Each structure stands twice: as C-alpha cells, then as structure tokens.
Amino acid sequence: xxxxxxxxxxxxxxxxxxxxxxxxxxxxxxxxxxxxxxxxxxxxxxxxxxxxxxxxxxxxxxxxxxxxxxxxxxxxxxxxxxxxxxxxxxxxxxxxxxxxxxxxxxxxxxxxxxxxxxxxxxxxxxxxxxxxxxxxxxxxxxxxxxxxxxxxxxxxxxxxxxxxxxxxxxxxxxxxxxxxxxxxxxxxxxxxxxxxxxxxxxxxxxxxxxxxxxxxxxxxxxxxxxxxxxxxxxxxxxxxxxxxxxxxxxxxxxxxxxxxxxxxxxxxxxxxxxxxxxxxxxxxxxxxxxxxxxxxxxxxxxxxxxxxxxxxxxxxxxxxxxxxxxxxxxxxxxxxxxxxxxxxxxxxxxxxxxxxxxxxxxxxxxxxxxxxxxxxxxxxxxxxxxxxxxxxxxxxxxxxxxxxxxxxxxxxxxxxxxxxxxxxxxxxxxxxxxxxxxxxxxxxxxxxxxxxxxxxxxxxxxxxxxxxxxxxxxxxxxxxxxxxxxxxxxxxxxxxxxxxxxxxxxxxxxxxxxxxxxxxxxxxxxxxxxxxxxxxxxxxxxxxxxxxxxxxxxxxxxxxxxxxxxxxxxxxxxxxxxxxxxxxxxxx
Ligand code: BES
Ligand code: ZN
Numbered sequence: 276x277x278x279x280x281x282x283x284x285x286x287x288x289x290x291x292x293x294x295x296x297x298x299x300x301x302x303x304x305x306x307x308x309x310x311x312x313x314x315x316x317x318x319x320x321x322x323x324x325x326x327x328x329x330x331x332x333x334x335x336x337x338x339x340x341x342x343x344x345x346x347x348x349x350x351x352x353x354x355x356x357x358x359x360x361x362x363x364x365x366x367x368x369x370x371x372x373x374x375x376x377x378x379x380x381x382x383x384x385x386x387x388x389x390x391x392x393x394x395x396x397x398x399x400x401x402x403x404x405x406x407x408x409x410x411x412x413x414x415x416x417x418x419x420x421x422x423x424x425x426x427x428x429x430x431x432x433x434x435x436x437x438x439x440x441x442x443x444x445x446x447x448x449x450x451x452x453x454x455x456x457x458x459x460x461x462x463x464x465x466x467x468x469x470x471x472x473x474x475x476x477x478x479x480x481x482x483x484x485x486x487x488x489x490x491x492x493x494x495x496x497x498x499x500x501x502x503x504x505x506x507x508x509x510x511x512x513x514x515x516x517x518x519x520x521x522x523x524x525x526x527x528x529x530x531x532x533x534x535x536x537x538x539x540x541x542x543x544x545x546x547x548x549x550x551x552x553x554x555x556x557x558x559x560x561x562x563x564x565x566x567x568x569x570x571x572x573x574x575x576x577x578x579x580x581x582x583x584x585x586x587x588x589x590x591x592x593x594x595x596x597x598x599x600x601x602x603x604x605x606x607x608x609x610x611x612x613x614x615x616x617x618x619x620x621x622x623x624x625x626x627x628x629x630x631x632x633x634x635x636x637x638x639x640x641x642x643x644x645x646x647x648x649x650x651x652x653x654x655x656x657x658x659x660x661x662x663x664x665x666x667x668x669x670x671x672x673x674x675x676x677x678x679x680x681x682x683x684x685x686x687x688x689x690x691x692x693x694x695x696x697x698x699x700x701x702x703x704x705x706x707x708x709x710x711x712x713x714x715x716x717x718x719x720x721x722x723x724x725x726x727x728x729x730x731x732x733x734x735x736x737x738x739x740x741x742x743x744x745x746x747x748x749x750x751x752x753x754x755x756x757x758x759x760x761x762x763x764x765x766x767x768x769x770x771x772x773x774x775x776x777x778x779x780x781x782x783x784x785x786x787x788x789x790x791x792x793x794x795x796x797x798x799x800x801x802x803x804x805x806x807x808x809x810x811x812x813x814x815x816x817x818x819x820x821x822x823x824x825x826x827x828x829x830x831x832x833x834x835x836x837x838x839x840x841x842x843x844x845x846x847x848x849x850x851x852x853x854x855x856x857x858x859x860x861x862x863x
C-alpha cells in the first residue's frame with residue numbers, strides 16, 4: 276500500500292536505509308551526471324517503486340552485479356514518474372546511473388550575472404516539499420529516513436557545500452571532488468547542496484556562515500548572535516542533535532526566507548538588512564532542528580506538525596531572546612496574516628486548506644502551502660499550553676520530541692500521544708474543531724503586550740514625523756491599515772518615511788502591498804524593480820497577486836513575469852505562473 280499521497284513509496288516493498296551518491300556537476304548542460312547506490316535495511320526481493328521526476332535512468336544493477344529490470348512510468352504532473360524495479364532474491368543494494376533534467380524542479384542553475392560576484396555560475400537545491408526526486412531516485416517521503424555519503428565533482432574554481440559533515444576535497448586538474456557524510460538519518464526533503472564561489476566566517480564554536488565573498492562580512496555581522504540562539508534552543512528543547520549549525524546565504528532568487536537543511540540552513544540574502552531585524556528567520560530554522568528535522572510529519576497532510584510546532588518554538592525563542600513584548604508583536608503579525616489567509620481561502624472555495632489536518636490527494640503541496648499550518652498550528656499548541664500551564668506543556672513537548680525522535684508523526688499519532696500524556700485536555704479545548712474544522716476556533720488565544728497596544732494606538736492617522744518604529748512594528752502598523760487608502764495619504768506617508776526607498780525589504784513590501792491595494796501607482800516602478808531583484812516567494816507572490824487584482828495593472832504583472840521568470844527558482848516560477856493563469860481565467 277502507498278503510505279503518502281505524494282510518493283509512490285509502498286510499504287510492501289524494500290526499505291531504503293542509506294544512499295551513496297556521486298554526482299558530476301555540469302554547468303555547460305545544467306545537468307548532474309550521477310549514480311545513486313540505495314542500500315536496503317535487509318536483503319530484499321520483488322518489486323520496488325521509487326520516486327523520480329525528469330531523471331534519465333541509464334542502468335540499474337544490484338550489489339551482485341546483476342542487471343535489474345526497470346520501467347520509468349509516464350509522468351504524473353504532481354508526483355513525477357514512478358521508477359518500478361524488480362529485485363532478484365537477496366538484493367542488498369541497487370546502483371542507479373542517471374542524469375538529471377536541465378529543468379529539474381529542485382535545482383536552480385544560475386548564470387554568473389545572477390550572482391553577487393558576477394564571475395562564476397552557481398547551483399543550489401531546494402528539495403522540500405517533493406523535489407528531492409528530481410535529483411535522486413528515492414522513496415521520497417518523510418517516513419523513509421536515510422543516512423548518506425556523497426561525492427560531488429565540481430569545477431576547481433568553485434566549492435561545493437552540503438547539508439552534511441564535510442570529509443575533504445581533492446583537486447584533479449580543472450575539477451575537484453568533495454566528499455561528505457550524514458550520520459543522522461534525514462527525511463529526503465532535507466537533502467541539500469550548493470556549488471558556487473563561496474567564502475566563510477566563523478560565528479561561534481558550532482557555527483559559521485557561508486556566502487559569496489562580497490556578502491560574507493555583512494552576513495557574519497547580521498548573524499553574530501547565533502550562539503545565543505543555539506543556547507536558547509537547547510534550554511527549551513534539549514541537546515542539539517546535528518553537531519553544527521552553519522548558515523549559507525543564497526543568491527537573491529532563493530524562493531524561501533530560510534530552509535532548515537540539517538547542519539547548513541539556507542537563507543535568503545534579504546535577511547541582510549544591516550540591522551539584525553530578521554534574525555527571527557534564523558530562530559525559526561534553528562527550531563526545526565527539533566521540530567521537523569528530529570520529529571517530522573508523516574506526509575504533507577500533517578504538515579502542521581512540522582511548521583506549527585516550529586512557529587511555536589520560534590516564538591518561544593523570540594521570547595527568551597527579545598522578551599515577551601516582542602514575541603507578542605510577532606504573534607500579532609502572524610495572526611493578522613492568518614486571519615487574512617483563512618478569509619481568502621474560504622472566499623475562494625478552498626476552506627479545506629484552513630483545516631490543520633488537510634486532504635491533499637491530487638493537490639501539489641507547493642500549491643497548498645500557506646501560513647495556516649504555521650499559525651493555526653501554533654495557536655492550537657498554545658491553546659493546549661494555556662489549558663495545562665507552561666510547565667506541564669514544556670515537559671510534554673520534551674517527551675514528544677524524545678518519543679518520536681528521528682521519526683515521522685501523523686495527526687492521529689500526535690492526538691493519541693497527547694491524550695496519553697495530558698488526559699482530557701483535547702476534549703477540554705475541543706480539539707476536533709481545531710483539527711478537522713475550517714477557520715479558527717473561538718478559543719484561539721490573542722496576544723497581548725504594551726508595545727502591541729502602542730502600535731494599535733497609533734490608529735490610522737499619519738504618524739508624527741519623529742515616529743520611530745522597529746521593522747516588526749512598522750510591518751504591523753502597515754498591515755493593519757484599511758485598504759484602499761486615499762492617494763494623498765499614501766503620498767504623505769511615503770514622503771515622510773521614505774518606504775519606497777528603504778533598504779529594509781520587509782517594511783518595503785508591506786508598504787508596496789498597501790500602495791498597490793490603494794491604486795497608488797507611483798510605486799509601480801519600485802514594484803517592478805523588486806520583482807526583478809528578489810525571488811523570495813513571501814515577497815514576490817503577494818506583489819504579483821496585488822498587480823493581478825486590478826485590471827489596470829494585470830498586464831504589468833504578465834510583463835514582469837515574462838522578463839523575470841527565467842531568473843526565478845522553478846518552484847517560484849510555477850507558483851507565480853499559477854497565479855497569473857488563474858487571474859487570466861477569471862477575466863478572459
Ligand atoms: N521549511 C520551511 C520552508 C519551506 C516550506 C520550503 C515548505 C518548502 C516547502 C522553512 O522553515 C520556513 O518556514 N521558512 C519561512 C521562514 C519563517 C520565519 C516562517 C520562510 O521561508 O519564509
Ligand atoms: Zn519552517
């Protein structure tokens with residue numbers, strides 16, 4: 276039987292336990308020439324279904340040198356192609372020789388012009404949710420963890436990095452072979468690497484930051500507080516299990532704020548605001564070292580167990596590092612975003628996506644992605660915390676991590692565990708309404724803090740010229756303003772605070788969204804510039820959506836996409852294309 280709606284993994288088949296991966300990085304053709312040796316947990320025989328997407332499989336042999344029969348099945352738009360093998364008796368491993376597609380969905384191949392340095396190409400992977408299969412043939416479900424070894428052959432001028440322990444580099448003329456191993460078993464979505472012109476700076480005993488040389492000093496300053504975060508994480512959730520916590524600053528097209536690849540978190544360069552205002556993203560990715568990388572969701576329908584727990588942990592870390600007032604401000608922003616997302620989903624007939632436990636058969640997890648699993652999940656956990664008190668909740672959280680360590684959990688598994696540990700609590704908070712109900716239950720807690728009240732007290736009038744708010748406060752104030760606002764108000768606001776030209780992209784995008792929703796078209800050139808300069812979906816998707824929402828700016832969205840699409844990561848490209856197609860279907 277299949278065990279994950281987004282994988283061909285079948286629980287009657289052999290169980291892949293480890294991977295030995297060798298790949299030659301070919302920038303000329305945007306291809307990886309690779310072999311994957313998949314080792315089973317026991318000698319196996321019979322059918323084995325693997326996940327692939329766009330892989331060109333040349334040969335499959337087994338550990339005894341026998342040829343293994345295989346069929347690459349026709350492409351399913353969401354799942355990719357099932358690679359069906361038939362194993363001979365007593366097979367311990369299969370060796371698959373293959374090439375990746377030039378448009379592999381996990382990979383972005385950047386021209387030198389798309390990097391900060393401008394001299395060398397760059398390659399990176401982003402495997403969550405179901406893109407690992409476009410890089411390695413695997414049982415691509417979080418329920419099949421693997422350890423691995425890897426050898427990457429890269430041009431000598433470049434260096435490779437992997438979310439794994441580094442074993443060394445050997446130069447052979449114009450190429451170099453670099454090796455890694457990953458001793459802790461990981462879910463396939465955490466398989467990650469990058470190749471480029473990269474330099475590093477030490478941050479602390481367990482961490483360093485990597486980036487292109489021109490960016491690395493700024494990055495070292497921005498993330499200097501990472502040791503304190505590790506300490507905060509360990510004090511809350513127990514020892515850090517992954518030895519190192521390094522950070523890699525990606526090129527601007529990285530589609531996410533951060534990605535919790537074990538030992539090497541990938542982050543967008545938009546975090547380099549020069550004021551440490553976005554280190555919360557680092558706290559979030561670090562929190563995944565416990566919630567997610569140690570205990571993950573069984574599949575995408577239980578994604579709230581991954582991101583909901585992590586948002587909860589992130590806010591607890593913010594509370595330790597910056598105090599309860601800042602944590603409450605952040606919670607208020609999250610709540611605003613959650614309320615809007617829920618309202619939009621319900622208005623668009625996607626109420627099902629506002630449940631914690633979703634039903635995603637036939638739905639691409641990238642399409643279903645939203646803040647609901649993050650923030651509704653966080654509020655559900657906080658409701659449990661409110662019912663039992665923080666001390667009991669903290670013990671519960673620690674035992675949860677201990678019990679499911681290096682495992683994958685379903686919503687049912689979580690509920691059973693909770694009932695055992697905290698009998699009666701689920702009934703007392705009407706958990707079924709949270710899990711299977713749409714929208715947000717009435718007993719969701721509301722954040723309170725003096726600074727939050729102060730931002731709310733500013734109201735909707737033009738703030739005094741000497742108003743000095745933090746990134747989080749400006750963001751919240753801008754988000755709370757009704758829209759549309761009169762053009763005169765937008766003009767006065769921008770003149771006074773210079774939002775269009777601020778270097779802080781978090782504030783800038785909140786402002787641009789307000790301006791677009793207010794048809795204040797003076798910002799259009801800056802919107803177009805941002806769409807060409809960054810690929811982080813949190814910024815580009817809402818900006819495209821705002822342009823598409825008005826007939827007058829719809830063409831501008833199409834034009835901007837036409838000129839920028841090639842520079843976006845394949846995942847971002849697909850998501851934006853989806854929005855544009857839907858907007859066109861509504862109007863034409
Ligand atoms: N794991 C996610 C990013 C992700 C989710 C990638 C789903 C692919 C599919 C990461 O931990 C995350 O949530 N990043 C956020 C940052 C944050 C502070 C909430 C982001 O990218 O904005
Ligand atoms: Zn996350």
